[in-house]
Amino acid sequence: MIHLKNKLIIAIDGPSGAGKSTLSKALASQLDYLNIDTGAMYRSVALLAQQRRINPHDESALKALCADLSIEFIRRESSERVLVNDVDVSAAIRTPEVSLLTAQVAASPAVREAMLHLQRKMGEAGGVVLEGRDIGTVVFPRADVKFFLSATAVERGRRRFEELQAQGITVDLQQTIAEVEARDAADTARTLAPLMQADDALVVDSTQLSIEEVLNKMLKIVKDKEAGLAE
Secondary structure, eight states, X not given: OOOSTTOOEEEEEOOTTSSHHHHHHHHHHHHTOEEEEHHHHHHHHHHHHHHTTOOTTOHHHHHHHHHTOOEEEEEETTEEEEEETTEEOTTGGGSHHHHHHHHHHTTOHHHHHHHHHHHHHHHTTSOEEEEESSIIIIIOTTOSEEEEEEOOHHHHHXXXXXXXXXXXXXXXXXXXXXXXXXXXXXXXXXXXXXXXXXXXXXXXXXXXXXXXXXXXXXXXXXXXXXXXXXO
Protein backbone atom coordinates (compact mmCIF):
# COMPACT_ATOMS: atom_id res chain seq x y z
CA MET A 1 0.00 0.00 0.00
CA ILE A 2 1.43 3.38 -1.05
CA HIS A 3 1.19 6.21 1.47
CA LEU A 4 1.82 9.92 1.46
CA LYS A 5 4.91 9.84 3.68
CA ASN A 6 3.72 8.07 6.83
CA LYS A 7 0.05 9.02 6.65
CA LEU A 8 -2.39 6.20 7.23
CA ILE A 9 -5.75 4.88 6.10
CA ILE A 10 -7.92 4.74 9.23
CA ALA A 11 -11.22 2.86 9.21
CA ILE A 12 -13.85 3.45 11.89
CA ASP A 13 -16.86 1.14 11.99
CA GLY A 14 -19.57 0.55 14.56
CA PRO A 15 -23.28 0.67 15.28
CA SER A 16 -25.51 3.72 15.30
CA GLY A 17 -24.87 6.05 18.23
CA ALA A 18 -21.40 4.75 19.06
CA GLY A 19 -19.83 8.16 18.33
CA LYS A 20 -18.29 7.39 14.94
CA SER A 21 -19.06 10.74 13.30
CA THR A 22 -17.89 12.84 16.25
CA LEU A 23 -14.71 10.84 16.72
CA SER A 24 -13.80 10.60 13.03
CA LYS A 25 -14.01 14.39 12.73
CA ALA A 26 -12.00 14.93 15.91
CA LEU A 27 -9.38 12.34 14.96
CA ALA A 28 -8.96 13.74 11.46
CA SER A 29 -8.62 17.26 12.86
CA GLN A 30 -5.97 16.23 15.40
CA LEU A 31 -3.97 14.36 12.76
CA ASP A 32 -4.52 16.91 9.99
CA TYR A 33 -6.06 14.11 7.92
CA LEU A 34 -9.00 14.26 5.53
CA ASN A 35 -12.26 13.09 7.11
CA ILE A 36 -14.31 11.19 4.54
CA ASP A 37 -17.93 11.23 5.68
CA THR A 38 -19.37 8.28 3.77
CA GLY A 39 -22.89 9.10 4.92
CA ALA A 40 -22.59 12.56 3.39
CA MET A 41 -21.69 10.92 0.08
CA TYR A 42 -24.95 8.98 -0.01
CA ARG A 43 -26.81 12.11 1.07
CA SER A 44 -25.22 13.95 -1.85
CA VAL A 45 -26.52 11.38 -4.32
CA ALA A 46 -29.96 11.66 -2.73
CA LEU A 47 -29.90 15.45 -3.06
CA LEU A 48 -29.08 15.30 -6.76
CA ALA A 49 -31.72 12.61 -7.30
CA GLN A 50 -34.24 14.90 -5.62
CA GLN A 51 -33.18 17.91 -7.69
CA ARG A 52 -33.35 15.93 -10.94
CA ARG A 53 -36.59 14.18 -9.96
CA ILE A 54 -35.05 10.72 -10.28
CA ASN A 55 -37.02 7.81 -8.88
CA PRO A 56 -34.89 6.26 -6.09
CA HIS A 57 -35.71 2.80 -7.49
CA ASP A 58 -34.57 3.64 -11.04
CA GLU A 59 -31.22 1.84 -11.15
CA SER A 60 -30.21 3.01 -14.62
CA ALA A 61 -30.93 6.66 -13.82
CA LEU A 62 -29.02 6.46 -10.52
CA LYS A 63 -26.09 4.78 -12.26
CA ALA A 64 -25.99 7.56 -14.85
CA LEU A 65 -26.18 10.21 -12.11
CA CYS A 66 -23.22 8.68 -10.27
CA ALA A 67 -21.17 8.39 -13.46
CA ASP A 68 -21.17 12.20 -13.74
CA LEU A 69 -20.66 13.03 -10.08
CA SER A 70 -17.84 14.81 -8.25
CA ILE A 71 -17.71 14.83 -4.44
CA GLU A 72 -15.04 16.67 -2.47
CA PHE A 73 -14.48 17.15 1.26
CA ILE A 74 -12.65 20.26 2.44
CA ARG A 75 -11.92 21.75 5.87
CA ARG A 76 -12.28 25.50 6.35
CA GLU A 77 -10.95 26.52 9.73
CA SER A 78 -13.02 24.42 12.16
CA SER A 79 -15.82 23.41 9.77
CA GLU A 80 -15.99 20.61 7.23
CA ARG A 81 -17.67 21.31 3.91
CA VAL A 82 -19.04 18.99 1.24
CA LEU A 83 -18.80 20.03 -2.41
CA VAL A 84 -20.81 18.25 -5.09
CA ASN A 85 -19.91 19.17 -8.65
CA ASP A 86 -18.11 22.20 -7.13
CA VAL A 87 -21.23 23.37 -5.27
CA ASP A 88 -21.26 23.55 -1.45
CA VAL A 89 -24.13 21.29 -0.34
CA SER A 90 -23.15 20.98 3.34
CA ALA A 91 -26.49 22.35 4.56
CA ALA A 92 -28.67 21.10 1.72
CA ILE A 93 -27.87 17.42 2.35
CA ARG A 94 -29.03 17.65 5.99
CA THR A 95 -32.69 18.47 5.37
CA PRO A 96 -35.37 16.00 6.59
CA GLU A 97 -36.45 15.37 3.00
CA VAL A 98 -32.96 14.38 1.90
CA SER A 99 -32.54 12.24 5.01
CA LEU A 100 -35.62 10.22 4.12
CA LEU A 101 -34.54 9.81 0.51
CA THR A 102 -31.00 8.79 1.44
CA ALA A 103 -32.07 5.43 2.89
CA GLN A 104 -33.75 4.52 -0.40
CA VAL A 105 -30.88 5.71 -2.57
CA ALA A 106 -28.28 3.95 -0.40
CA ALA A 107 -30.07 0.63 -1.03
CA SER A 108 -29.22 0.87 -4.73
CA PRO A 109 -26.42 -1.52 -5.82
CA ALA A 110 -25.40 0.94 -8.53
CA VAL A 111 -25.02 3.76 -6.01
CA ARG A 112 -23.12 1.61 -3.52
CA GLU A 113 -20.72 0.45 -6.23
CA ALA A 114 -20.10 4.03 -7.35
CA MET A 115 -19.57 5.29 -3.79
CA LEU A 116 -17.23 2.38 -3.05
CA HIS A 117 -15.11 3.38 -6.05
CA LEU A 118 -15.06 7.04 -4.98
CA GLN A 119 -14.20 6.22 -1.36
CA ARG A 120 -11.28 4.04 -2.41
CA LYS A 121 -10.04 6.68 -4.85
CA MET A 122 -10.20 9.40 -2.16
CA GLY A 123 -8.41 7.35 0.44
CA GLU A 124 -5.92 5.17 -1.41
CA ALA A 125 -2.93 7.48 -0.79
CA GLY A 126 -3.48 7.63 2.97
CA GLY A 127 -3.95 10.54 5.33
CA VAL A 128 -7.67 9.78 5.67
CA VAL A 129 -10.23 8.78 8.27
CA LEU A 130 -13.35 7.00 7.03
CA GLU A 131 -16.32 5.99 9.17
CA GLY A 132 -19.23 3.72 8.44
CA ARG A 133 -20.41 0.16 8.87
CA ASP A 134 -18.25 -1.77 6.42
CA ILE A 135 -15.16 0.40 5.96
CA GLY A 136 -12.71 -2.08 7.47
CA THR A 137 -14.31 -5.12 5.85
CA VAL A 138 -15.34 -3.95 2.37
CA VAL A 139 -14.11 -0.45 1.49
CA PHE A 140 -10.56 -0.75 2.88
CA PRO A 141 -10.01 -4.31 4.13
CA ARG A 142 -6.27 -3.52 4.21
CA ALA A 143 -6.61 -0.25 6.14
CA ASP A 144 -3.58 0.52 8.33
CA VAL A 145 -5.66 0.99 11.47
CA LYS A 146 -9.17 -0.34 12.02
CA PHE A 147 -11.35 0.70 14.93
CA PHE A 148 -14.70 -0.78 15.87
CA LEU A 149 -16.49 1.62 18.19
CA SER A 150 -18.97 0.05 20.54
CA ALA A 151 -21.26 0.89 23.45
CA THR A 152 -24.23 -0.86 24.96
CA ALA A 153 -27.60 -0.29 23.31
CA VAL A 154 -28.81 1.22 26.57
CA GLU A 155 -26.01 3.78 26.59
CA ARG A 156 -26.43 4.61 22.91
CA GLY A 157 -30.15 4.96 23.40
CA ARG A 158 -29.56 7.28 26.35
CA ARG A 159 -27.25 9.46 24.26
CA ARG A 160 -29.80 9.66 21.47
CA PHE A 161 -32.55 10.44 24.00
CA GLU A 162 -30.55 13.33 25.48
CA GLU A 163 -29.66 14.62 22.00
CA LEU A 164 -33.33 14.73 20.97
CA GLN A 165 -34.36 16.32 24.26
CA ALA A 166 -31.75 19.04 23.76
CA GLN A 167 -33.43 19.79 20.42
CA GLY A 168 -36.75 20.24 22.18
CA ILE A 169 -38.19 16.95 20.91
CA THR A 170 -40.35 14.99 23.35
CA VAL A 171 -39.24 11.34 23.41
CA ASP A 172 -39.47 8.30 25.66
CA LEU A 173 -36.19 6.82 26.90
CA GLN A 174 -37.25 3.16 26.74
CA GLN A 175 -38.70 3.62 23.27
CA THR A 176 -35.48 5.29 22.10
CA ILE A 177 -33.43 2.38 23.44
CA ALA A 178 -35.77 -0.08 21.69
CA GLU A 179 -35.32 1.82 18.42
CA VAL A 180 -31.53 1.58 18.77
CA GLU A 181 -31.80 -2.18 19.32
CA ALA A 182 -34.07 -2.51 16.28
CA ARG A 183 -31.59 -0.49 14.18
CA ASP A 184 -28.77 -2.79 15.32
CA ALA A 185 -30.71 -5.86 14.26
CA ALA A 186 -31.54 -4.36 10.86
CA ASP A 187 -27.98 -3.15 10.22
CA THR A 188 -26.52 -6.55 11.06
CA ALA A 189 -29.05 -8.65 9.14
CA ARG A 190 -29.36 -6.69 5.90
CA THR A 191 -27.97 -8.28 2.75
CA LEU A 192 -26.37 -5.17 1.26
CA ALA A 193 -23.44 -3.70 3.24
CA PRO A 194 -24.30 -5.12 6.68
CA LEU A 195 -22.65 -3.87 9.85
CA MET A 196 -19.57 -6.04 10.38
CA GLN A 197 -16.58 -6.02 12.68
CA ALA A 198 -13.30 -6.78 10.92
CA ASP A 199 -11.33 -9.62 12.51
CA ASP A 200 -8.32 -7.34 12.95
CA ALA A 201 -10.25 -4.29 14.20
CA LEU A 202 -9.38 -2.75 17.56
CA VAL A 203 -12.57 -2.68 19.62
CA VAL A 204 -13.12 0.46 21.70
CA ASP A 205 -16.06 0.28 24.09
CA SER A 206 -17.13 3.83 24.91
CA THR A 207 -19.92 2.89 27.33
CA GLN A 208 -18.00 4.21 30.34
CA LEU A 209 -15.74 6.66 28.48
CA SER A 210 -16.03 10.29 27.42
CA ILE A 211 -15.40 11.41 23.85
CA GLU A 212 -12.05 12.85 24.98
CA GLU A 213 -10.99 9.57 26.57
CA VAL A 214 -11.87 7.56 23.48
CA LEU A 215 -10.12 10.10 21.23
CA ASN A 216 -6.95 9.90 23.31
CA LYS A 217 -6.95 6.11 23.06
CA MET A 218 -7.35 6.26 19.29
CA LEU A 219 -4.71 8.97 18.89
CA LYS A 220 -2.11 6.94 20.77
CA ILE A 221 -2.73 3.88 18.59
CA VAL A 222 -2.48 5.92 15.38
CA LYS A 223 0.62 7.82 16.50
CA ASP A 224 2.35 4.55 17.38
CA LYS A 225 1.48 3.18 13.94
CA GLU A 226 2.74 6.34 12.20
CA ALA A 227 5.99 6.12 14.14
CA GLY A 228 6.42 2.54 13.03
CA LEU A 229 6.04 3.51 9.38
CA ALA A 230 8.56 6.32 9.78
CA GLU A 231 11.28 3.97 11.11
